[in-house]
Amino acid sequence: MPMSVIRAFSDSHLSGDVIRLTAGDPDFNTPEYIVEAAKKAMVSGETHYTSALGKLELREAIATKLKRDNGFEADPKSEIAVTNGATGALSLSLLAILNEGDQVLVPDPGWPNYEPMIFAAGGTPIRYPLRKSDEFLPRPEEVESLAGDKCKAIIVNSPSNPAGSVFSRELLEQFIEIARKKRLFLLSDEVYEKIIYDNMRHVSIASLEGADEVTLTINSFSKTYAMTGWRIGYVAGPKSVVGAVGALQSAINTCPSSISQAASLAALLGPQSIVDDMVADYARRRAKFIGDLREITGLWAPWPRGAFYALVDFSSISPSSSEMARRLITEARVAAVPGAVFGEQAEGHVRFSFASSMRELELAAKAIADMLKKCKQ
Ligand SMILES: Cc1ncc(COP(=O)(O)O)c(C=O)c1O
Numbered sequence: 001m002p003m004s005v006i007r008a009f010s011d012s013h014l015s016g017d018v019i020r021l022t023a024g025d026p027d028f029n030t031p032e033y034i035v036e037a038a039k040k041a042m043v044s045g046e047t048h049y050t051s052a053l054g055k056l057e058l059r060e061a062i063a064t065k066l067k068r069d070n071g072f073e074a075d076p077k078s079e080i081a082v083t084n085g086a087t088g089a090l091s092l093s094l095l096a097i098l099n100e101g102d103q104v105l106v107p108d109p110g111w112p113n114y115e116p117m118i119f120a121a122g123g124t125p126i127r128y129p130l131r132k133s134d135e136f137l138p139r140p141e142e143v144e145s146l147a148g149d150k151c152k153a154i155i156v157n158s159p160s161n162p163a164g165s166v167f168s169r170e171l172l173e174q175f176i177e178i179a180r181k182k183r184l185f186l187l188s189d190e191v192y193e194k195i196i197y198d199n200m201r202h203v204s205i206a207s208l209e210g211a212d213e214v215t216l217t218i219n220s221f222s223k224t225y226a227m228t229g230w231r232i233g234y235v236a237g238p239k240s241v242v243g244a245v246g247a248l249q250s251a252i253n254t255c256p257s258s259i260s261q262a263a264s265l266a267a268l269l270g271p272q273s274i275v276d277d278m279v280a281d282y283a284r285r286r287a288k289f290i291g292d293l294r295e296i297t298g299l300w301a302p303w304p305r306g307a308f309y310a311l312v313d314f315s316s317i318s319p320s321s322s323e324m325a326r327r328l329i330t331e332a333r334v335a336a337v338p339g340a341v342f343g344e345q346a347e348g349h350v351r352f353s354f355a356s357s358m359r360e361l362e363l364a365a366k367a368i369a370d371m372l373k374k375c376k377q
Pocket of ligand 1: 084087
């Protein structure tokens with residue numbers, strides 16, 4: 001089991017004067033009212049084990065949020081499990097649904113952690129392409145043809161990492177049709193649901209007709225509330241799977257941190273305008289960074305519709321994204337993630353996180369432009 005490549009890449013460049021645009025970790029501090037709730041929980045003795053599914057009060061608040069924001073209902077007593085981030089929700093869900101040798105379709109390019117999680121649960125990942133020529137969206141007929149007899153589930157991620165593509169309602173409906181026809185689960189990773197631009201609307205698969213028995217909705221507090229270190233996420237789905245997730249959690253983790261759960265409850269009950277403020281800031285950084293890159297470097301980068309990554313095409317300079325990322329560090333002092341880490345479809349590209357300060361983004365774009373100028377001389 002290799003170390004997460006993004007983590008390894010981020011950790012190895014912590015020192016020195018490198019501008020790090022590697023990790024998908026918001027640079028905002030967790031909002032004050034959330035931190036205060038955690039302090040209060042510690043002082044008032046909310047420091048014990050909780051139910052393996054997480055505190056009921058938190059599950060109830062998640063159910064209210066799912067109904068209000070995502071348009072579907074989940075019973076907080078039996079259809080929601082609180083986990084250690086979306087990572088916990090995804091890995092426990094995969095452990096719950098997979099038998100040895102089962103296959104899971106994963107997006108290419110996609111978050112690199114999906115594959116090792118599937119291996120750890122005894123399964124085999126099969127990639128479905130999201131091509132640059134299709135604006136990094138999948139072709140449903142191709143997804144269907146890749147879903148053979150051994151296939152058990154499809155992972156869907158919209159808004160997507162690393163391309164920031166947002167799947168339309170029609171596209172998601174086609175995924176539901178495939179899942180129902182082939183008796184598959186849809187694992188809908190919605191961690192970037194709130195980080196969305198250009199008046200695009202996030203659609204939750206579970207809100208669509210015929211989706212409820214086949215869909216596991218995965219989400220977390222990490223990106224929405226700048227809470228990556230608190231490690232709270234959740235899965236909402238059919239009782240049978242959520243029950244198995246609870247049993248696995250009690251065996252593997254006992255429960256997620258009680259203090260982080262108290263903080264997450266405060267996040268859901270508090271003013272949601274802080275989320276809008278952070279997203280407005282990401283939108284400004286997106287405009288600046290991608291605008292600068294396009295203008296001063298002449299490189300091509302799609303306009304991400306969601307998440308906070310710029311997937312920049314360097315293929316005219318080097319076909320190898322690993323080589324390109326290495327050169328960016330040594331020649332421009334900018335650390336970013338090689339596209340190949342996310343799959344074959346992102347080879348030739350490098351992913352930059354723009355969840356960083358405006359100043360750093362400005363310096364990074366300039367350093368890249370200077371480096372390219374030198375290459376041409
Ligand atoms: C698509 C995607 N899903 C899940 C996660 C993990 O989220 P969490 O911090 O909630 O485990 C990430 C983190 O980068 C991600 O990009």
